[in-house]
Amino acid sequence: xPRMGLLIDYEYCTGCHTCEVACKQEHNHPAGEWGIKVxxxxxxxxQKVTIDYIPFPTECCDLxxxxxxxxxxxxxxKHCQANCMMYGTIAELSKVMENKPKTVLFAPx
Amino acid sequence: xxxxxxxxxxxxxxxxxxxxxxxGGCGAKLFVKDGKVMKVEGxxxxxxxxxxxxxxxxxxxxxxxxxxxxxxxxxxxxERGEGKWVRISWEEAFDTIVQRLTEIGDKYGRESVLFCQxxxxxxxGPISLLAxxxxxxxxxxxxxxxxxxxxxxxxxxxxxxxxxxxADASQFLEKRYNDPQWTPPRxxxxxxxxxxxxxxxxxxxxxxxxxxxxxxxxIVVDPRVTWLASRGKYHLQIRPGTDGALALGxxxxxxxxxxxxxxxxxxxTYGFDQLKERVQEYTPDNVxxxxxxxxxxxxxxxxxxxxxxxxxxxxxxxxxxxxQATVVAQxxxxxxxxxxxxxxxxxxxxxxxxxxxTAYPYSTAELERLYGQEFIKNxxxxxxGASRYPMVRDFRHWAQPDLAVDQVLSGDPYxxxxxxxxxxxxxxxxxxxxxxxxEALKQLEFIVVVDLFHNPTSMAVADIFLPxxxxxxxxxxxxxxxxxxxxxxxxxxxxxKSDWEINLELARRFNPKxxxxxxxxxxxxxxxxxxxxxxDQLAEKGSWEMAREGHPSKPYRRYEKGLLRPDGKPGxxxxxxxxxxxxxxxxxxxxxxLPYFEEPPESPVRTPELWEEYPLILVSGARSSVFxxxxxxxxxxxxxxDPHPVVEINPQTARELNIEDGExxxxxxxxxxxxxxxxxxxxxxxxxVMAPHGWWLPExxxxxxxxxxxxxxxxxxxxxxxxxxxxxYGGGAxxxxxCRITKIKExxx
Ligand code: SF4
Ligand code: SF4
Numbered sequence: 001x002p003r004m005g006l007l008i009d010y011e012y013c014t015g016c017h018t019c020e021v022a023c024k025q026e027h028n029h030p031a032g033e034w035g036i037k038v039x040x041x042x043x044x045x046x047q048k049v050t051i052d053y054i055p056f057p058t059e060c061c062d063l064x065x066x067x068x069x070x071x072x073x074x075x076x077x078k079h080c081q082a083n084c085m086m087y088g089t090i091a092e093l094s095k096v097m098e099n100k101p102k103t104v105l106f107a108p109x
Numbered sequence: 110x111x112x113x114x115x116x117x118x119x120x121x122x123x124x125x126x127x128x129x130x131x132x133g134g135c136g137a138k139l140f141v142k143d144g145k146v147m148k149v150e151g152x153x154x155x156x157x158x159x160x161x162x163x164x165x166x167x168x169x170x171x172x173x174x175x176x177x178x179x180x181x182x183x184x185x186x187x188e189r190g191e192g193k194w195v196r197i198s199w200e201e202a203f204d205t206i207v208q209r210l211t212e213i214g215d216k217y218g219r220e221s222v223l224f225c226q227x228x229x230x231x232x233x234g235p236i237s238l239l240a241x242x243x244x245x246x247x248x249x250x251x252x253x254x255x256x257x258x259x260x261x262x263x264x265x266x267x268x269x270x271x272x273x274x275x276a277d278a279s280q281f282l283e284k285r286y287n288d289p290q291w292t293p294p295r296x297x298x299x300x301x302x303x304x305x306x307x308x309x310x311x312x313x314x315x316x317x318x319x320x321x322x323x324x325x326x327x328i329v330v331d332p333r334v335t336w337l338a339s340r341g342k343y344h345l346q347i348r349p350g351t352d353g354a355l356a357l358g359x360x361x362x363x364x365x366x367x368x369x370x371x372x373x374x375x376x377x378t379y380g381f382d383q384l385k386e387r388v389q390e391y392t393p394d395n396v397x398x399x400x401x402x403x404x405x406x407x408x409x410x411x412x413x414x415x416x417x418x419x420x421x422x423x424x425x426x427x428x429x430x431x432x433q434a435t436v437v438a439q440x441x442x443x444x445x446x447x448x449x450x451x452x453x454x455x456x457x458x459x460x461x462x463x464x465x466x467t468a469y470p471y472s473t474a475e476l477e478r479l480y481g482q483e484f485i486k487n488x489x490x491x492x493x494g495a496s497r498y499p500m501v502r503d504f505r506h507w508a509q510p511d512l513a514v515d516q517v518l519s520g521d522p523y524x525x526x527x528x529x530x531x532x533x534x535x536x537x538x539x540x541x542x543x544x545x546x547x548e549a550l551k552q553l554e555f556i557v558v559v560d561l562f563h564n565p566t567s568m569a570v571a572d573i574f575l576p577x578x579x580x581x582x583x584x585x586x587x588x589x590x591x592x593x594x595x596x597x598x599x600x601x602x603x604x605x606k607s608d609w610e611i612n613l614e615l616a617r618r619f620n621p622k623x624x625x626x627x628x629x630x631x632x633x634x635x636x637x638x639x640x641x642x643x644x645d646q647l648a649e650k651g652s653w654e655m656a657r658e659g660h661p662s663k664p665y666r667r668y669e670k671g672l673l674r675p676d677g678k679p680g681x682x683x684x685x686x687x688x689x690x691x692x693x694x695x696x697x698x699x700x701x702x703l704p705y706f707e708e709p710p711e712s713p714v715r716t717p718e719l720w721e722e723y724p725l726i727l728v729s730g731a732r733s734s735v736f737x738x739x740x741x742x743x744x745x746x747x748x749x750x751d752p753h754p755v756v757e758i759n760p761q762t763a764r765e766l767n768i769e770d771g772e773x774x775x776x777x778x779x780x781x782x783x784x785x786x787x788x789x790x791x792x793x794x795x796x797x798v799m800a801p802h803g804w805w806l807p808e809x810x811x812x813x814x815x816x817x818x819x820x821x822x823x824x825x826x827x828x829x830x831x832x833x834x835x836x837x838y839g840g841g842a843x844x845x846x847x848c849r850i851t852k853i854k855e856x857x858x
Contacts, residue, residue: 012318014305014336016734017750021164024746025148031745044791049334051792079151079162081305081315083322 003107004063006077007093008055011102012084015040015053019076019085026064026075035060036076054104055085061108063087116140120599121152121651125587126230126532126608127561128173128579129166130737131308133230134158134589136652137166139581139599146170146581146600154651156285156592158313164735168746173579173602177562177743177807180603183574189551190569190813199604202573207618209555210243213526219244220491221526223513225251227533228258228738229310231585231596234468235612236531237506241480242616242623246488246495247525249508251533252540254830254841256510257429259310261839264504265438268694269446271682272673274457276421278316281458281591281664283655286323290665293323294455296417298410299337300330300441301352302425306734309425311460311589317423326417328410330355332728333757333799334792343410346794348401349726350709350845352431356440357704358396359411361388363447368415370449377668377681378446380691380702387703399706399714415448419455426730427844432707432832434839435500439692440704446688452665459673461662463593463655464640468586479623491523498837499698509837511830514542517549528570531559531608532577536566537805537819538739541828541841542780559611562743565805565816565823576605583607584644586633591662592653593640595633700836709845710832716847723778723847725762726797729824730843739803754804754822756785758850759795763787768852776800778827778848785822787850798850800824802843 015038023035041052055076064074068087072078077085086093090107097103118141125133136155140148149169153160165172172178182202187193197205210222224240224247226232240248250256266273276297282288297320304314317337321327327341330352338344347355363369364385374381397404414420422445424438431437450456462468476485489495493516494509495502501509517525528550533539540546550556550570558571567574582605585596609629617624626632633644640647640654647654656663661672671677680686684693696702708715712726735747742748756776758768768774770789775782776798785800793799802824805817814820827846834840 011340012322014315014318016305016315017164018162018167018734020750021167021735021746022162025167025170031749042791049339049791051334051336051339053336078153078160079167081161081163082318083161083315 002089002091004068004087005090005093005105005107006057006063006074007086007088007096008104008106009084009100009102010052010054010104012082013053013055014082016081018079018081019055022075022079023061026067027060029060033060034058057106057108063109116142116147120597122581122597122599123587123594123652124166124580125585125596126232126580127577128169128581129163130740131163131165132228132311133580133587134308134311134313134594135162135166137162141599144600146173152651155653156283156655157280159285161315163308164747164750165737165741168741168744169579169581171744171746172741173581175562175743178602179561179563179574179576180605181576182604185572189572192568192812194574199606202575203615203618206557206573206615210527213555214244217524217526220247220488221524222247223251223525223528224248225528225530225533225535227539230532231580231587232532232608235608239529239612239616241476241488242620244488244619246492246506247508247513248506249493249510249513250539251510251513251528251530252535252538252546253510254541254828254843255429255434255833255839256507257434257839257841257843258426259429260505260507261429261434261834262424262438264500264836264838265435266442267504268692269439269442269689270451270459272459272461274442274445274451275312275460275590276423277455277458277664278312278320280313280316281655286319290454292419292455293320294325294419294421296328296414296420297325298328298330298414298420298422299341300422300424301427302423303331303335303337303732304423305336306732307737312423328414332794332797333731343406343413345402345407345410348399349427349728349797350431350712351400351706352428353433353437353440353704354391354396354399354706355402355407356437356444357388357391357706358393358400358407359414360384360440360443360447361391361396362393362408362411363415363444364388366412368412369447373449374447377451377687379685379687379689381447383703384443384690387705391706414444418448418450419453420448420450421455421457429839430841430844432709432840433705433834435834435836436701436704438839439695443690443704446690451688452667454665458664459667460590462588463591463662464588464660465662466586466588466593466636466640468588468636480620494837500700501837503698504838509833511833514546514549514830517552518545526553527555528553529557530566534560534564534566534739536569536816537564537823538803539825541825541843542830543819543823543826545830559608561605562807563811564739564807565811565819568811569813569816575611576603577611578602578605578607583609584629584633585609586636586644592655593642593647594653595644595647597648597652698836710842711847712845719779719847723849724796725848725850727776727778727827727846727848728797728799728844729802729828731799731801733801736803739805742805743807753786755788755801756850757788757790757793757799759793759797760789760791761795762850763789766850766852768850773853775851775853776824776827776848777851778846780827780829783822783824783826784853798848
């Protein structure tokens with residue numbers, strides 16, 4: 001089995017928190033426990049403010065194996081409002097990454 | 110779908126109103142087992158959201174089955190505010206309501222009862238049905254100063270275009286971005302809104318992001334550096350309340366530099382020369398001074414907008430909260446008119462209720478058919494605000510909220526004695542001057558609250574509490590632009606009923622003649638007749654259908670095709686048949702037919718002495734991704750993402766005040782003080798603080814005098830009433846009042 005991962009295009013992540021709650025519902029994580037957690041980075045450079053959000057899969061992320069084995073997307077990827085998350089093999093995703101700045105690739109497992 | 114056998118059924122429905130809470134439109138799949146919704150997902154076959162969802166929708170099960178949810182009717186047992194309730198049957202509730210409201214109506218006149226709603230969800234239809242069947246014209250967004258939510262923008266568009274318009278993100282097309290008819294806007298002005306956190310005014314916020322990926326470049330008009338602003342080609346960091354000057358200044362540039370669409374203006378607009386003359390007063394230098402936006406920035410942005418066809422404007426509620434908001438919205442709508450970005454792919458397209466179906470049943474003609482001409486003429490002329498404001502008299506059927514609260518307190522020109530409060534947490538949410546509304550409501554003899562949870566309003570004033578359904582527990586109908594959609598009932602929770610069911614039943618008791626339908630489904634079928642579908646057919650289609658090509662509710666270029674006017678001629682549905690830049694409607698209402706700028710009631714310019722004492726502009730109302738207005742504070746998955754009532758303060762300002770991130774502070778104004786946790790962030794400029802609205806703490810004491818903490822945390826206490834525009838609509842000063850910040854010393858918290 002090739003290794004699977006999550007690619008985040010953080011040029012477009014709006015920090016909407018959908019991925020976090022999608023994961024909670026799917027795994028019934030209680031408050032305080034996260035499969036994925038959105039981080040905010042605010043940088044001020046020559047007076048211009050730039051905001052970036054990046055969701056970070058945690059120890060609890062199992063890549064939604066029970067969904068992907070049925071041909072479904074991971075819960076976070078399916079619901080991401082900005083459509084900025086991709087699920088696939090690391091090989092496929094790193095190809096996408098080659099042509100797309102502001103991306104980050106996670107191999108949680 | 111694999112795995113579906115786990116469920117008894119999967120119901121495809123439309124999201125609108127309680128649950129996710131929002132203005133809705135998304136398609137959802139509800140997974141039901143043993144009569145319970147176990148899980149919810151976005152519907153990948155629905156063109157609106159294409160499988161996506163928001164955090165509020167994904168928390169639906171925590172909302173529906175929350176232990177604090179009220180699931181059967183209650184009547185008050187102790188004094189108001191004691192929090193003592195006893196369970197009653199629907200029958201007893203209905204009987205009591207009919208008896209009490211009949212007594213009050215007989216004694217003081219039927220107009221003495223207010224029918225109060227909140228924001229634009231699945232409520233306008235049921236509440237107006239009930240108000241008119243009972244015989245009161247006073248259907249009102251009680252507390253919302255100036256009715257400053259969309260109505261000012263709607264009336265401005267209606268006066269100018271004879272129709273409404275929205276930014277075209279391909280939402281009218283089934284294939285969406287893949288439809289060859291559509292082109293992405295080359296430029297989108299996002300004006301006074303932060304669409305990603307919520308989905309406002311029948312627009313899925315992330316459509317803007319979809320367009321960005323397809324090449325749209327943004328001009329963002331916002332005092333804060335929102336995420337969109339940080340991604341924009343231009344960010345115009347405007348001083349709140351000066352949007353009218355900016356629009357006029359941009360038109361000054363576009364007209365004087367000859368960048369407008371001359372052919373379109375000649376052929377399709379009326380009053381251009383007068384507008385041209387008016388904008389001369391708004392030179393770039395003047396406008397830079399008024400708005401605090403560097404001149405070069407908005408000149409460049411104006412040029413970019415005018416030369417990037419197609420270009421769209423997507424706008425928000427801060428526009429309605431400008432002084433004289435109805436002319437501010439008019440000026441902004443002129444931008445798409447003079448650049449010819451009207452009803453073209455990727456422009457501002459005319460938006461009509463899908464298939465011509467009105468889910469709000471009530472045009473004046475229809476009302477007359479149901480209740481008789483005399484009755485309607487009589488009640489509409491008695492409506493609060495009708496005699497003072499011709500625009501309020503003629504446009505939509507709302508009563509004017511600022512006058513309404515004053516009238517409750519004064520009894521002039523007639524007494525107000527009861528209120529029906531449905532889908533609105535007045536004291537925890539939209540009301541400006543919370544204390545004034547609290548005192549007004551306390552005076553009323555009888556109050557019914559229809560809601561899902563107890564909240565500060567129900568605790569303080571309800572005599573009867575009726576439990577309402579979420580969108581997942583009801584059948585309803587939506588035609589708010591597109592597509593034509595059904596809300597399909599998946600399950601029953603407790604004894605909760607939908608707003609339609611509650612109101613239809615009561616309306617029938619008050620006026621059987623005005624309610625010719627056996628049940629809500631029959632009412633929906635009669636509304637749907639023009640579409641050729643029944644409710645069940647629409648539900649079976651997966652809960653939605655797009656209007657067909659060639660239908661007047663389907664873009665594009667309908668003004669060329671004669672699809673807009675009742676006489677079938679090309680042109681717009683205005684008296685001149687053109688886009689009226691010089692507004693005949695406004696003139697008829699005794700208002701200036703052209704836009705102009707007016708300073709906010711409190712501001713560094715208008716009240717410089719006050720500015721010395723209160724040197725910060727207070728903006729309330731920015732949206733959170735996880736809450737809808739005053740809702741959702743009790744939902745664990747959501748609350749942990751946005752746990753505290755905060756105030757955003759610029760780092761420089763915080764340093765000067767010796768305030769650190771996370772410290773508790775007071776926001777103080779002439780009108781009082783509110784407690785907040787400082788969030789020190791460069792996304793606000795040093796001269797402004799932003800405090801989200803709708804804060805109450807459901808986990809704390811709900812009884813008097815605490816009322817879930819509203820007197821500590823509700824920011825709208827610091828907003829006055831009575832700032833409404835000359836037209837009666839708009840001007841609620843929710844974004845322009847002055848304040849200062851002080852640190853809460855130890856022991857004072
Ligand atoms: S892949 Fe599944 S488990 Fe991992 S973060 Fe996304 S929703 Fe959670
Ligand atoms: S759902 Fe998508 S856009 Fe929203 S925070 Fe997560 S990754 Fe970002």
